[in-house]
Amino acid sequence: MKRKIPSSKLRSAAFTRTRADHQAELSQDYVELIAELIDEKGEARGTDIAMRLGVANATVAKTMKRLSDQGLVEQEPYRAIFLTGEGWKMAEDGKRKHQIVEGFLLALGVSAETAQVDSEGIEHHVSAETLKAMARFMVRR
Amino acid sequence: MKRKIPSSKLRSAAFTRTRADHQAELSQDYVELIAELIDEKGEARGTDIAMRLGVANATVAKTMKRLSDQGLVEQEPYRAIFLTGEGWKMAEDGKRKHQIVEGFLLALGVSAETAQVDSEGIEHHVSAETLKAMARFMVRR
C-alpha cells in the first residue's frame, strides 16, 4: 500500500472526534449560555436555559446534574445555577472562539443571520490553527 | 422586550439542528465513505467501513440497516454494500461541500492535515450561503 493509510487514519480520527466530543460540545453550549444569562440577568435559571435552548425543563435538570459532576457548574436544590472557575474558563474559551468564527464569516461577506447560525455549528470543529488563520484574515484583509 | 428574542430564536434553531441533524450527519459520513470505497475498490464491505471509521462491525451492520430503511443503500445479506440513486446524490453533495471547505481552508493558509481534519467537522455546519462565500474567496483571492 502507498499513501492511503494516513488518509484513513485522519478520517477515523475526525470521525471518532464527532462521537467522543459530542458530549463536550453540548456541555460547552450549555455553559456558554449559562454565562450569557448570568451576564444579562445576574443568574441562570433552569427555565430560561430550557426556553433558550428549546428543550424541556427536565432535560436541563438532568444536564445540570451532569455538568455538576463534571465540575463545571454549581447549584443548590431549587436555586439558580452558577459556573465554577472551570466553567467560566470553558465559557470564555467558547465565547472567544465563537466571536472569531462569527467575525470571520462576516468578514468573508455572509449575512449577519447566517454568520450567527453557522458559527454556532462551526465553532466546535475549528482547530487552533484554523482559528489563528481566521483571526489573521480579519486583521489583514 | 427589544431585540433579544430574535437572537434566542436563532440560537435555539442552531441548537435544535444539532439534535435532529446529528443522525443526518452520520448518514452522510457513512454514505460518503461508501462512495469512496466503491470508487477505490468497486465495492464497499462492512469490515472496510468499520476499519476506516474506527467502529465495530456490528455498528456498521446496524447503521446499514438504518441507511437501507432510509433508501440510501442497498444490500443483500452477506454481500457488499451499494448506494441507491439517492445515496449517490447525497455522497456527491457531501463530497462537493467537503472539497470546497477543504480547499478554502488551504487557501486560507492552514496546513494540509488541519484542512483535512477540520473540513470533516465543519462540512456539516456550513450553509449554502457560507459555502458560496468560500468558493468566491478561492476564486478571487
Added chain:
DNA sequence: TCAAAAGTTTAGCATTGTCTAAACCTTATG
C-alpha cells in the same frame, strides 16, 4: 397568611449509537 402560580426535581420511558460475544454464512486452501 395561605392558596395559586411558577419553577424544579424525580421517575419512567424512548431512541440512538456504540460495544462484545456468539451464531451464522462465504471463501480459500490443503
Added chain:
DNA sequence: CATAAGGTTTAGACAATGCTAAACTTTTGA
C-alpha cells in the same frame, strides 16, 4: 471437498440525551 479463516449478522447491554407526567418547593399576590 471439507474445514479453517474471515466477514456478517444477531442478541443483549449500556450510556447519552431527549420527552411527559407527577411530586415537590418557592414565590407571589389577594
